[in-house]
Amino acid sequence: MSIIRKVSKILQNQNNLVRVYSLLVIFVIIIGIATLPLISYNENQLYPKSVDMKSPLNPYDRGGEPFEKAEVKAQYPENSRYLGYVTAYLTPFSLFISYNTLYAGTTIVSHPGGIIDEILYNTRGLDTIIETSILFIAFAIAMFLFRRNEKE
Amino acid sequence: MYELENINIEGQVVTFIPFGDIVGYLTPYTAILFIFAAVFTIIALISKPEKQVDIAFGGDAYYTKNVSVKQMRFQRFMAAACGLATMGGVLSGDVFNFTLFTAMVGITNIGIVASIKNRHILDNAYEYGILAMVGTLPLFAGAAIIVATTGTLSMWILFTPLVTVPLVAKLLLVIGVLAEGMAPVYVAKAEITRAPGAPFILMVHVSSLVLFLRVIEIVISM
Amino acid sequence: MILLYILFAVFAGLLFHGIHRKVIARIQTRPGPPIWQEILHVLKFSFKQTWIPKTASKILFMAIVAAVIAIWSGALYILISGGSLLIIFGVYLLHKITEHGLGLSSGSPYGKFGAIRSVISAASEIPLIASIAIIYLITGSLMISDITAYQASNGILLITAFPVAIAMYIIVLSKVPYSPFGIIEAKEIVSGNKTEHFGVWRAGLEVGFSIKTFVLLATFITLFIGAMPFWMLVLASLILLLTMSFVCAVTPMLSPYDAVTIQIAVIIIVIIYAGYLGVMG
Amino acid sequence: MKKTSIKAILAISAIICITAGLFALEGIIPEWLAAAVIVVSFPAFVISLGMYWKESDKEGDYPFVGY
Structure with missing residues (x-):
């Protein structure tokens, strides 16, 4: 052979x-x-990230007060007219958690409406849409496979 | 407003679409890919699946396989999602955005064949699905290394000669797309092709080959 | 002008196919068909009674034939106008998709086998043709007009970038009829993915494939030898085709996965060459 | 398809092909536009030409499934 x-x-x-x-x-x-x-790390990052261990929103803290404007960097600021507004919008329940504990940041992904991230929504909104679409596709496949043997 | 600095590779920008920091664009090259993907998505939407003819061994008989309406609807939905993800990947002007679209193509490809009740095809689809999952590691690692070493993800900046993208990031991107779309040896995908539902199965190939073309363009330009 | 080029490419490509058959036959000491046989074939096919098989996916069945002609006419325009090499590379891949679609659309088992083999061969042909990216490393441009200008001042790429030329040669070789790598149209699967496209459909396919043969041969010549007047380009393409006819005549067809393995071996050579280029600067 | 509609497609695609070619030669439209138009209409021309010559009136049958 x-x-x-x-x-x-x-x-x-x-x-x-x-x-x-x-x-x-x-x-x-x-x-x-x-x-x-x-290969070296570039110090001049477009989306800077600093972890403030004291913040209850850690590691999701982007800075700024709710409903106020914050300093946010963007590649093309002219495309995001509301850049910096609504940096961190918390629901009343999340606000309550963040006032009383240090761990709101760790629960944010696990309850709805926890945080609306300005960077995602104003400058990189398309990414957010695709991420959720991928999840939806995965759910659709799982649902179809689960129910395909059911009789009408 | 947005111009590619190096027009020696794919020509000048024809049009661009800004989504915040993600500024998609079409050059003559990507426009051809976009139109091709769009045409095949439309074909998948409007055409009915073929009836595969199978020979019953040991005799002269043959029979045709019919795709049920329920299965066809699901396959068509997945094919449409796959086509949209492909067009998004072709249009995208941002490395992370491109990798997301590629990951979506990997999942929809599995979805197109998931509804088929054939052990052999499902076995191969399983291997292919594992590969698509493994492939997300190099894919997103490539994007991560790019953002760490250059500080940006926008292709408009990355394509300028001032910014050098490390070789390993380029290689990781390419092999990531290979796994999502076409696999190094294609063997599982070739077996998947046996599934009925030709217009939808064809979208598996359209998406993977078009995205491979796109990643080659990105890697050469960077 | 482009219309005239397309019509010329159709007839030249069909004639090339005929000459290819004739040369193979003579090497194998057979008389062979006359060289205009393929042109007669196309005429014959277009005067035959035509319908669409009952089991086929009708729209896909028809659209694929149009797609084959359309993409290669586009590639011909890009080649003549000196556009981006990436687009021709793209058209080659889109051609792979139409090959899959051809076989799948009819529902015939033979067509399906052809389509599956086409998918198998895509595994190696596509990375192989991606090696034209190395030309960008050497010349600094992928525009065909720039590449010919580079060759005019720095010597032809056939010598300076020999491994890439081998890769491209194998790519073109795997697309000519009766090639050792042409696993999708092996005789044991009747006509592979073309089995069910008869009559007018086959005539349309042959028109598309003749443009394809012409474009691929002319691209190889332009890419590795350089710009030349149009009549010389046609002549050089013919000589290139004759070398391929010799290869086709004396080699048997490989089994599907062996064809892939051999092409992967060539890919590895090209990758090593790229690494060598990268290290040398 | 009916013979008349095939005849119409044949005539229209032929006219589009030739006018696009002539317009590009005269410089009325840019060459790439003419090429794009021809790329779309030329396949329609080739297929409808064959169909015009010999399209069957009868329904399709089952494909070739072996000996």
Whole structure:
């Protein structure tokens, strides 16, 4: 059996698919580690992030008072006319949590209306829409598969 | 207002669409991809699935497989979502936005074949789905390394010669799209092609190949 | 002007297919058909009774034929006007999609096998053609007009970028009829993905494929040898085709996954070459 | 499809192809626009030409399924 036959025998088995791909990823990561000295962190970040351990909204705290304007950086400010408004809008319940505990930030993702992030809604709104669309698609598939054996 | 600095690769910007910080654009190259994806999405929406002919072995008989209306509706919905995600990925002018659209294509591709009751196809769809999930790691890692080393995600800035994007980030992006769309060896995807519902199955290929074309353009330009 | 070019490319491409068949036959010591056989084929097909198979997905069945002609006419315009090489690369990939669609749309088992093989071969053909990105590393531009200008001053790319030329040669080779890599139209699956497209549909497909052959050969010549007058371009394409006819005549068709493996081996060579270019500056 | 509608498509696509080509030659419309128009109308021309010559009136049948 020639070497070509041997290689194609490995490649044509779909159970090896993830293994072959992992080899590819490992190869790229080795290149990445080898070129690590050439890569440096850029201090001048467009979306700066500082974690304030004292804030109850940590790590989601973008600064600014609710209903007031805050300093927010954007790549193209001319496209976001309401830049900086509604930096952190909290529902009354979330406001209550943030006044009384230090852990509102850890629960924000788990209850609705916790925080409306200005960066997401004004400057990167399209991302928010796609993220939720991906979730919806996943739910639609799961729902269809769950109910497909039901009789009408 | 927005201009690509290097027009040697794909020509001048024809039009742009600003969504806040995400400014999508079309050049002659991406416009062709966009039109192609749009045409095939429309075909998937308006055409009925084919009836696959199968031969019963051991005799002269053959029979046709019919796609049920319920299954066709779901496949059509997924094909439309897949087409929209593809068009979004082609239009996008932001690296993170592009990776999100790519991840969405990976999920809808599984959705298109998920409704088929055929063990062989589902086995392969499972392997392919695992790969699509594994592929999100290099995909988003690539975008993360780009934002860490350059401080921005906008392609308008990244395509200028002043900004250097590390090689590893480019490679990670490419192999991420490979896994979401076409897989290194394509074997599972080739078996998925056996599923009935040709106009919808075709969207699996349209989305992955068009996004591969787009990522090549992004990587060369960066 | 573009209309004349398209009409010329249709006839030149069909004639190329005929010459290709003739040369293969002569190498295999057969008389072979006359060189205008493929033109006669197209005429014959367009005068045949035509319908759409009952099991087919009708709109897809028809639209795919139009798509094949449309994308390659577009590629021809890009090649002549010296546009972006990326667009021709894109059209090549869109052609892969139409190949899948051709086979899937009819519902015939043979068409389906052709489509599956087309998907398998996409695994290696697509990364292979992506190696034209290396040309950007060398010339600093992907516009065909810039690449020919670069070759006029710095020597032809066939010599200076030999591994990429090999990759492109294999790409063009896998798209000519009777190629060792042409697994989608192997005889054991009748006519592969074209099986159910008969009559007018086949005539339309042959028109599209003839433009495709012409564009791919002319792209290779322009890309690796440089700009030349149009009649010389056609002549050089013909000589390139003759080399491919020799390869096709003396090699058997590979089994599907072996074709993929061989192409992957070429990809690895190209990647090593890219790494070498990157290290050397 | 009816023969008359095929005839109409054939005539319209042929006229569009030729006028686009002539207009580009005269410089009335830019060349890329002419190319785009021709790319869309040329396939319609080729297919409708064949259909005009010989399109069957009878319904389709089942595809070739082997010997």
